[in-house]
Amino acid sequence: MQPxxxxxxxxxxxxxxxxxxxxxxxxxxxxxxxxxxPNGAGKSSTMRMIGAVSPVTSGRLRVFGLDPAADGRRIRxxxxxxxxxxxxxxxxxxxxNLYIYGRYYDIPRRQIRARIEELIDFAQLxxxxxxxxxxxxxxxxxxxxxxxxxINRPDLLLLDEPTTGLDPQARHVLWDRLYRxxxxxxxxxxxxxxxxxxxxxxxxxxxxDRGRIVAEGSPRGLIEAHSTREVLEVRFxxxxxxxxxPALRQVADRVELLADRALLYTSNAxxxxxxxxxxxxxxxxxxxxxxxxxDVFLKLTGRTLVD
Amino acid sequence: xxxxxxxxxxxxxxxxxxxxxxxxxFSSFVTPALFLVAMGLGLGSxxxxxxxxxxxxGLSYVAFLAPGLLVASAMxxxxxxxxxxxxxxxxxxxxxxxxxxxPVGTGRLVGGHFxxxxxxxxxVSVIFGGVAAALGAISPVAALALAPVGMLxxxxxxxxxxxxxANRENTEALTAVFxxxxxxxxxxxxxxxxxxxxxxxxxxxxTVTPLWHAVELARRIAxxxxxxxxxxxxxxxxxxxxAVGVVLTQxxxxxxxxx
Amino acid sequence: MTTRTLTLRVLPPPLAGLRAQRLIERNMLVYKxxxxxxxxxxxxxxFYLLSLGIGMGRLxxxxxxxxxxxxxYAAFVAPALLAASAMNGAVFEATINIxxxxxxxxxxxxxxxxxxxxxxxxxxxxxxxxxxxxLYSTGFVVVMAAMGLVATPLAILAIPAAILIGFAFGAAGMxxxxxxxxxxxxxxxxxxxxxLFLFSATFYPLDVYPPALRALVQLSPLYxxxxxxxxxxxxxxxxxxxxxxxxxxxxxxxxLMVAGRRLRALLNP
Numbered sequence: 106m107q108p109x110x111x112x113x114x115x116x117x118x119x120x121x122x123x124x125x126x127x128x129x130x131x132x133x134x135x136x137x138x139x140x141x142x143p144n145g146a147g148k149s150s151t152m153r154m155i156g157a158v159s160p161v162t163s164g165r166l167r168v169f170g171l172d173p174a175a176d177g178r179r180i181r182x183x184x185x186x187x188x189x190x191x192x193x194x195x196x197x198x199x200x201x202n203l204y205i206y207g208r209y210y211d212i213p214r215r216q217i218r219a220r221i222e223e224l225i226d227f228a229q230l231x232x233x234x235x236x237x238x239x240x241x242x243x244x245x246x247x248x249x250x251x252x253x254x255x256i257n258r259p260d261l262l263l264l265d266e267p268t269t270g271l272d273p274q275a276r277h278v279l280w281d282r283l284y285r286x287x288x289x290x291x292x293x294x295x296x297x298x299x300x301x302x303x304x305x306x307x308x309x310x311x312x313x314d315r316g317r318i319v320a321e322g323s324p325r326g327l328i329e330a331h332s333t334r335e336v337l338e339v340r341f342x343x344x345x346x347x348x349x350x351p352a353l354r355q356v357a358d359r360v361e362l363l364a365d366r367a368l369l370y371t372s373n374a375x376x377x378x379x380x381x382x383x384x385x386x387x388x389x390x391x392x393x394x395x396x397x398x399x400d401v402f403l404k405l406t407g408r409t410l411v412d
Numbered sequence: 413x414x415x416x417x418x419x420x421x422x423x424x425x426x427x428x429x430x431x432x433x434x435x436x437x438f439s440s441f442v443t444p445a446l447f448l449v450a451m452g453l454g455l456g457s458x459x460x461x462x463x464x465x466x467x468x469x470g471l472s473y474v475a476f477l478a479p480g481l482l483v484a485s486a487m488x489x490x491x492x493x494x495x496x497x498x499x500x501x502x503x504x505x506x507x508x509x510x511x512x513x514x515p516v517g518t519g520r521l522v523g524g525h526f527x528x529x530x531x532x533x534x535x536v537s538v539i540f541g542g543v544a545a546a547l548g549a550i551s552p553v554a555a556l557a558l559a560p561v562g563m564l565x566x567x568x569x570x571x572x573x574x575x576x577x578a579n580r581e582n583t584e585a586l587t588a589v590f591x592x593x594x595x596x597x598x599x600x601x602x603x604x605x606x607x608x609x610x611x612x613x614x615x616x617x618x619t620v621t622p623l624w625h626a627v628e629l630a631r632r633i634a635x636x637x638x639x640x641x642x643x644x645x646x647x648x649x650x651x652x653x654x655a656v657g658v659v660l661t662q663x664x665x666x667x668x669x670x671x
Numbered sequence: 672m673t674t675r676t677l678t679l680r681v682l683p684p685p686l687a688g689l690r691a692q693r694l695i696e697r698n699m700l701v702y703k704x705x706x707x708x709x710x711x712x713x714x715x716x717x718f719y720l721l722s723l724g725i726g727m728g729r730l731x732x733x734x735x736x737x738x739x740x741x742x743x744y745a746a747f748v749a750p751a752l753l754a755a756s757a758m759n760g761a762v763f764e765a766t767i768n769i770x771x772x773x774x775x776x777x778x779x780x781x782x783x784x785x786x787x788x789x790x791x792x793x794x795x796x797x798x799x800x801x802x803x804x805x806l807y808s809t810g811f812v813v814v815m816a817a818m819g820l821v822a823t824p825l826a827i828l829a830i831p832a833a834i835l836i837g838f839a840f841g842a843a844g845m846x847x848x849x850x851x852x853x854x855x856x857x858x859x860x861x862x863x864x865x866x867l868f869l870f871s872a873t874f875y876p877l878d879v880y881p882p883a884l885r886a887l888v889q890l891s892p893l894y895x896x897x898x899x900x901x902x903x904x905x906x907x908x909x910x911x912x913x914x915x916x917x918x919x920x921x922x923x924x925x926x927l928m929v930a931g932r933r934l935r936a937l938l939n940p
Contacts, residue, residue, distance in 0.1 A: 156784055158783050158784060177788075178786045178788065179786075181784060181785055181786045182785075182786040184784070186781075186784035188780065188781065188784070190777060192777035192778060192780050192781035193781070194697070194778050194781070195778075196701045197697075197700060197701060201700055204700075205693075205696065205697045205700055206781075206785065208693050208696055208697075209690070209693050209782060209785035209786065209787055210785055210786060211690070211693075211786070253781075257785075436858070438858075438862070439858055439861065439862055442862065442865075443865060446865055446866055446869055446870075447869065449869075450869035450870060450874065451869075451874065454870075454874065454875050454879055454880070455727070455731070455874045455875050457875070457879055458731045458732075458734065458744075458875050458879065459727075459730045459731055473730075584705055584707060584708055587708050587711065588707060588708075588711060591711045591712075591714055591715055592711065592714070595715060595718055596718050599718050599719065599721075599722035599726075600718075600721075600722055600726070604722065604723075604726060604727060605726040605727055605730055609725070609726045609727075609729060609730070610725070610726060
């Protein structure tokens with residue numbers, strides 16, 4: 106099957122600053138593809154190039170097999186876009202927002218009316234449909250923005266940081282909506298700096314750092330390839346973490362010392378904890394967990410995702 | 413009303429104003445100068461050549477216009493202070509909400525708002541008077557004497573306007589008040605021509621507007637014109653409007669802010 | 672040959688497949704709720720006309736009109752007020768409203784993610800402000816006729832003249848608003864508009880100005896707008912009309928060009 110998006114040596118520069126540095130990836134129909142990385146990694150710039158609103162500096166990019174430089178309008182007519190800051194039309198009501206966006210895509214009025222019913226239902230905004238956008242909660246606004254992105258029945262939905270700034274409950278509601286879309290076969294590209302979000306939603310993802318792709322694979326595959334099965338997190342009283350470092354290194358395959366805690370990578374965290382105690386170290390608290398994408402990112406870049 | 417809290421509010425307004433004063437001061441010099449030259453001297457040259465009107469005997473048009481235009485400008489500034497600035501504090505930037513959350517409280521917020529408005533109106537009127545005197549449209553003494561009248565009409569407009577703005581959610585109603593209240597008042601209250609030029613029913617409407625009272629007062633001071641009504645009545649009417657506006661503002665502010 | 676390539680051949684690229692009308696649809700949706708604001712805009716110039724025409728009229732008496740005639744002051748000032756209100760309306764729409772959407776609402780960002788292009792937005796917004804202009808200037812010409820201030824049925828040409836003024840100032844204002852950094856810059860716009868309003872032979876004929884200043888007045892685009900409308904309502908048709916029209920079209924086209932280019936740079940970095 107022909108990929109929906111294909112990039113090779115894709116680069117975006119703003120003056121002297123290189124935001125995206127020769128990246129390559131491809132997105133197949135029906136999959137949910139993720140860009141995981143900290144703020145400033147180049148995710149949003151990549152999304153804007155795919156969305157045919159930001160010109161490519163160099164390299165090759167094809168969306169639906171078309172070149173964004175020549176066929177921007179045709180590409181955009183088949184895309185749905187959910188920008189990070191919603192950018193809803195504050196002067197209009199919930200349903201008017203959906204309606205006028207449908208008109209931007211030249212969809213006949215009657216068809217839009219039918220879709221609005223579906224989408225209001227999908228976004229769970231039935232009670233607020235005639236309300237202005239301004240007083241809606243953050244979660245409602247984001248759901249409306251997603252509904253807006255679906256008004257043209259897009260072949261590909263671009264979601265830039267879909268749950269940033271939402272409370273935990275609103276995030277879970279949103280994940281549920283996105284999962285439904287995936288089941289309906291809507292191809293999605295998602296950027297996020299939350300590793301739990303990437304693990305929950307993405308079939309396949311790339312990890313970006315400073316404009317480059319540092320790893321690619323499924324969430325599980327990346328963890329298996331770059332991390333250990335388990336992780337032991339230990340906290341020490343102020344000033345005792347640094348001196349404990351050398352001893353901790355004897356206990357695990359690999360140790361990361363963060364500002365407030367140490368991460369011990371090992372296949373068996375329980376026995377590592379016992380070994381720690383045997384060495385005479387007395388951590389304030391200890392937590393045994395499975396490896397996550399955060400650990401992969403830390404190993405590959407030496408930094409945490411959210412500073 | 414303990415004074416120090418009030419002064420905090422005035423100080424906060426002054427700090428904001430200091431950041432934007434250059435543009436604002438520039439336009440408060442340039443605007444009256446342009447108006448006086450264009451209307452007073454330019455249009456005035458046609459008026460002075462013409463037959464004139466009752467109340468004009470031996471008076472150049474620019475001398476007739478200047479005192480009225482001074483108070484009319486103060487009226488417009490007062491309307492702006494009582495509307496968009498209040499809308500910003502109440503809704504757009506919500507600064508009033510944080511003021512009320514501090515020990516300052518609603519009463520002192522209202523007091524501070526009007527003290528600051530009074531200071532601004534005085535500034536606007538003094539600048540206008542200075543420009544008019546420099547153009548020879550008005551005597552320097554009269555220019556100074558008109559400043560309190562400018563302040564009074566500014567406050568008599570700002571106070572009811574503030575009360576009206578206090579519980580608005582958007583600017584639609586404000587736009588209506590400007591279009592159907594402030595602008596017609598500016599145009600028909602005797603600033604540009606004696607209201608005797610108007611049809612009679614409009615004359616009686618004009619005498620109810622605060623601006624007409626201020627214009628009468630200003631001409632009496634600057635030109636020694638006699639007025640149909642005693643001066644204390646003009647002053648009293650404007651003070652009354654201001655007082656009613658303050659009382660309403662106090663009530664509406666506490667209803668909206670102390671929830 | 673497909674229809675698409677055919678249109679591309681017939682129309683210059685920015686106009687091919689223009690979807691500016693969608694933006695007008697959007698603005699109509701907004702004003703459906705705020706129609707009062709839309710309608711009330713009509714009254715402002717009418718109030719000015721009543722004040723200056725009736726109130727000042729008797730003080731001023733007769734004024735020298737175009738072509739050596741004398742006309743009543745109301746008939747002299749009315750076309751100028753029509754031109755000035757076309758200017759003010761277009762500039763307000765093109766600066767404050769567009770700035771809001773550009774910097775605060777981010778609406779344009781979201782619109783550009785759809786098939787619409789910066790050109791569609793630029794042309795759509797300007798067309799919208801022109802449509803409002805049609806509404807207001809038609810109303811104003813009707814009021815003028817009712818007051819007996821028009822000399823000929825051809826005064827109806829004042830309506831397209833007002834639209835042309837709106838186009839010139841709307842396009843220039845839109846170009847200016849793409850350079851604005853904050854609200855404070857709007858004071859500059861006001862400071863620029865006020866002398867135009869007051870000194871474009873608006874309130875009295877050109878010969879009232881000192882001779883040295885007359886050439887300066889004639890540089891003002893509003894002067895050409897005022898003279899154009901005046902020629903139509905006072906029935907004074909001469910070659911000067913071509914000059915006025917050319918001047919206004921030149922300013923409008925330059926504004927449109929700059930606005931389109933700047934919008935593209937601002938919105939598609």
